[in-house]
Amino acid sequence: MTSMDQTTQQYDIIIIGFGKAGKTFAKAASKQGKKVAAVERSAAMYGGTCINIACIPSKTMVMASNQGLSFDDAMARKHSVVTALNGKNYHMLADDENIDVIDGVARFASNNVVDVFASDESDESDAAAADPAHAQKPLRTLTAERIIINTGATSIVPDIPGLRDSRYMLTSTEALDLEHMPKRTVIIGGGYIALEFASMLNTFGSEVTVLERSEKLMPREDAEIAAQAVADLKAAGIHFELGVDTLSVEDGESTVTVHTSAGDFEGEAVLVATGRRPRTEGLGLENTDIRTGERGEVLVNEKLETTAPGVYAVGDVKGGLQFTYISLDDFRILRSQFFGQGERTTANRGHIPYSVFITPTLSRVGLTFAQAQERGLDVVENAVPVNTIPRHKINNDPRGLFKVVVDRSTKEIVGASLYGAQSEELINYLKMAMDNHIPYTYVRDAIFTHPTMSESFNDLLNI
Ligand SMILES: Cc1cc2nc3c(=O)[nH]c(=O)nc-3n(C[C@H](O)[C@H](O)[C@H](O)COP(=O)(O)OP(=O)(O)OC[C@H]3O[C@@H](n4cnc5c(N)ncnc54)[C@H](O)[C@@H]3O)c2cc1C
Numbered sequence: 001m002t003s004m005d006q007t008t009q010q011y012d013i014i015i016i017g018f019g020k021a022g023k024t025f026a027k028a029a030s031k032q033g034k035k036v037a038a039v040e041r042s043a044a045m046y047g048g049t050c051i052n053i054a055c056i057p058s059k060t061m062v063m064a065s066n067q068g069l070s071f072d073d074a075m076a077r078k079h080s081v082v083t084a085l086n087g088k089n090y091h092m093l094a095d096d097e098n099i100d101v102i103d104g105v106a107r108f109a110s111n112n113v114v115d116v117f118a119s120d121e122s123d124e125s126d127a128a129a130a131d132p133a134h135a136q137k138p139l140r141t142l143t144a145e146r147i148i149i150n151t152g153a154t155s156i157v158p159d160i161p162g163l164r165d166s167r168y169m170l171t172s173t174e175a176l177d178l179e180h181m182p183k184r185t186v187i188i189g190g191g192y193i194a195l196e197f198a199s200m201l202n203t204f205g206s207e208v209t210v211l212e213r214s215e216k217l218m219p220r221e222d223a224e225i226a227a228q229a230v231a232d233l234k235a236a237g238i239h240f241e242l243g244v245d246t247l248s249v250e251d252g253e254s255t256v257t258v259h260t261s262a263g264d265f266e267g268e269a270v271l272v273a274t275g276r277r278p279r280t281e282g283l284g285l286e287n288t289d290i291r292t293g294e295r296g297e298v299l300v301n302e303k304l305e306t307t308a309p310g311v312y313a314v315g316d317v318k319g320g321l322q323f324t325y326i327s328l329d330d331f332r333i334l335r336s337q338f339f340g341q342g343e344r345t346t347a348n349r350g351h352i353p354y355s356v357f358i359t360p361t362l363s364r365v366g367l368t369f370a371q372a373q374e375r376g377l378d379v380v381e382n383a384v385p386v387n388t389i390p391r392h393k394i395n396n397d398p399r400g401l402f403k404v405v406v407d408r409s410t411k412e413i414v415g416a417s418l419y420g421a422q423s424e425e426l427i428n429y430l431k432m433a434m435d436n437h438i439p440y441t442y443v444r445d446a447i448f449t450h451p452t453m454s455e456s457f458n459d460l461l462n463i
């Protein structure tokens with residue numbers, strides 16, 4: 001069906017998927033005079049997952065819910081934000097004379113040849129491209145010495161009877177595109193997506209039930225902070241069922257019933273938030289030397305090289321942490337490999353902070369006190385309740401607790417858990433202090449503007 005003939009288009013670099021790393025690298029490569037093909041399966045995804053169906057729309061909804069907007073007005077705001085970003089991202093690449101944005105589903109024919117098939121814009125088109133019986137003639141065939149896989153991840157829908165066929169079933173993608181707010185929402189899963197959507201939908205007024213298989217929510221977080229956050233979510237009205245088995249899903253006339261080991265839960269929507277897996281299905285990896293791991297992730301080394309020469313994988317598709325800023329950092333690694341000294345690798349990214357955008361936000365970097373002790377470090381911990389920080393009065397939100405862990409011998413911060421308003425901003429300062437081995441006493445004695453949440457660091461580090 002495909003071959004390296006005269007119709008094969010030659011590029012310096014092919015990027016499969018319009019993700020964070022890929023689009024940023026396309027621009028950098030263009031600046032170096034490279035001819036780049038960026039293949040994207042869906043026009044609705046120009047710019048990738050984050051801006052279209054993930055971080056940006058979800059946090060727009062979180063912010064709008066906290067600002068008291070109605071669900072419908074929030075959706076309208078979200079829609080205009082996403083439309084603007086999608087167009088901006090498209091033009092950022094398409095208007096560049098060195099970059100061709102190619103619409104279609106990419107599939108490897110060999111290590112350095114990629115066929116592009118027509119996309120029906122549904123998830124089915126990956127499978128169609130994968131299945132030779134369905135495979136149409138490729139629209140185009142591309143070749144390059146260097147190919148970058150940036151195809152992201154996709155929602156896992158567990159094999160629960162009735163779930164997949166339920167007309168009330170939503171993944172986060174559909175949940176961010178609802179016409180009306182469900183009066184009651186049942187969420188399967190209790191991780192990032194579940195907690196963020198539970199918090200946001202509850203603030204809009206939906207009655208939310210979260211069904212989590214394991215016995216604990218946020219098991220990796222500081223226990224006291226996780227307990228406070230969960231208590232606040234409960235106090236806001238969210239119902240949690242932990243250690244629960246979801247047995248089946250049954251559609252009714254206008255509602256859906258989720259049958260579980262803890263009883264039946266009814267709603268107008270059931271949101272599946274049970275993880276996202278690397279998107280490698282239909283990529284034709286079987287035609288290459290690219291190896292995948294147990295979860296379908298493309299295996300890479302510290303330089304993001306796959307097991308096929310000249311092929312790299314970046315972002316969610318390579319497994320590990322699924323964050324936009326990890327994908328952005330993957331871009332830095334590629335830039336350093338392709339156009340720099342090759343000094344940046346996955347081994348020297350520095351500390352990786354993260355935030356769970358419940359209200360208020362829970363943010364974290366480095367180790368908890370318990371984790372530091374398990375590693376045998378000689379550590380001391382300090383805590384500051386948010387209701388003692390003057391700024392909380394202005395924020396009108398007393399909820400939260402800030403904690404920090406310091407190594408007695410090095411005098412460096414080894415971790416921080418910040419649960420409270422604006423922690424998504426604050427955590428990045430502590431990450432910088434940790435990366436640069438700044439002694440905790442510097443932060444303790446630093447002048448911070450007033451009245452801010454960051455001035456609480458004077459007290460937090462007063463150990
Ligand atoms: C609801 C939600 C909220 C999130 N919130 C945050 C957050 O607040 N902060 C954060 O840092 N992270 C967040 N994440 C995670 C973040 O969105 C991802 O880690 C990030 O977008 C991954 O980017 P990427 O570079 O791997 O590729 P993506 O941006 O996923 O891009 C992959 C692209 O490849 C395309 N594609 C796939 N297969 C093919 C193919 N065969 N041919 C052509 N094109 C193809 C896809 O259509 C897609 O556009 C969130 C995720 C979700 C689902």
Ligand SMILES: NC(=O)c1ccc[n+]([C@@H]2O[C@H](COP(=O)([O-])OP(=O)(O)OC[C@H]3O[C@@H](n4cnc5c(N)ncnc54)[C@H](O)[C@@H]3O)[C@@H](O)[C@H]2O)c1
Pocket residue numbers: 158188189190191192193194196211212213214244246273274275276321322323354355356357
């Ligand atoms: N703020 C952020 O940065 C942000 C926000 C949203 C998503 N994300 C990214 O997206 C990824 C995916 O998020 P997610 O919440 O889908 O996955 P997750 O891995 O964070 O959580 C999945 C949860 O579902 C539970 N689960 C699995 N199967 C289940 C079942 N059958 N019944 C009940 N519970 C079940 C798991 O025990 C786990 O707690 C995250 O890992 C994160 O990297 C990031």
